[in-house]
């Protein structure tokens with residue numbers, strides 16, 4: 477018979493099966509509401525985590541920025557407060573009165589006297605003529621070099637008469653190690669002749685006479701007066717001038733002005749020994765370029781403290797002569813000198 481009626485049923489079944497299959501597919505493709513598919517969930521979770529991290533990072537950054545802002549505000553506030561608050565006053569150094577400076581200067585002199593009880597002129601001499609000649613030779617050179625030169629010179633020319641009569645070239649040769657030997661020879665010949673002709677072969681004991689001699693200025697005259705005649709004098713050489721300025725005793729550069737300023741601070745009786753003490757300190761401790769401030773006994777009294785090395789150990793290494801364990805400048809120092817005598821001039825190297 478006719479199979480027609482059965483066909484719709486089969487078709488229906490087929491349709492149902494198809495629908496079921498579609499639903500199944502649809503179920504797989506679209507899971508139940510509120511339930512994300514596994515992969516998507518993981519992705520979402522990862523995204524959420526990243527977002528959370530980002531948010532956290534943002535929060536941290538924000539916090540940091542806020543902290544920075546707060547710190548900046550605090551600094552600004554402090555600055556403003558500092559500006560507004562009356563500046564903490566570092567007690568401004570009162571300008572030293574004249575009386576205080578004189579008191580301090582005299583104390584420096586006393587301390588230097590304790591430090592160098594053996595202070596003396598650092599030129600070797602046995603009479604006024606030798607001191608005069610040695611002082612003329614000491615220009616532009618060290619006392620040591622003069623002391624190494626004069627034994628031979630004085631052996632040949634012990635008096636003004638001998639020196640005035642010597643052949644100029646021979647004199648130049650004898651004093652050559654002290655430098656500027658031509659000019660110095662001219663001065664020595666002139667002053668020896670003047671002593672012979674005008675002063676009976678004797679060195680005069682007055683400043684006004686001494687400064688009339690060729691090559692003799694105020695400084696040389698004061699050295700001779702102070703050390704050969706016992707007439708008080710202030711000797712302003714390079715060391716004395718430098719220290720007098722560092723001590724605040726003067727601001728002058730000119731030697732005569734320095735002398736006048738210092739003369740107004742100390743009694744006449746102190747002038748000669750004060751000169752020796754100050755020069756001793758300048759040569760041993762208070763050097764021109766590297767003063768040994770950290771090893772300086774008068775540092776508490778010195779306004780220039782700190783101009784040089786302040787570290788005690790490093791400063792100690794800068795000390796010279798007897799304070800540094802080295803020989804002095806005199807070949808024949810006074811008996812009370814605590815250091816070693818200077819060595820004589822080294823003999824010229826033998827020609828090979």
Ligand code: SF4
Nearest residue numbers: 762767769772775778
């Ligand atoms: S403290 Fe320094 S500058 Fe002053 S006297 Fe001493 S070494 Fe010289």
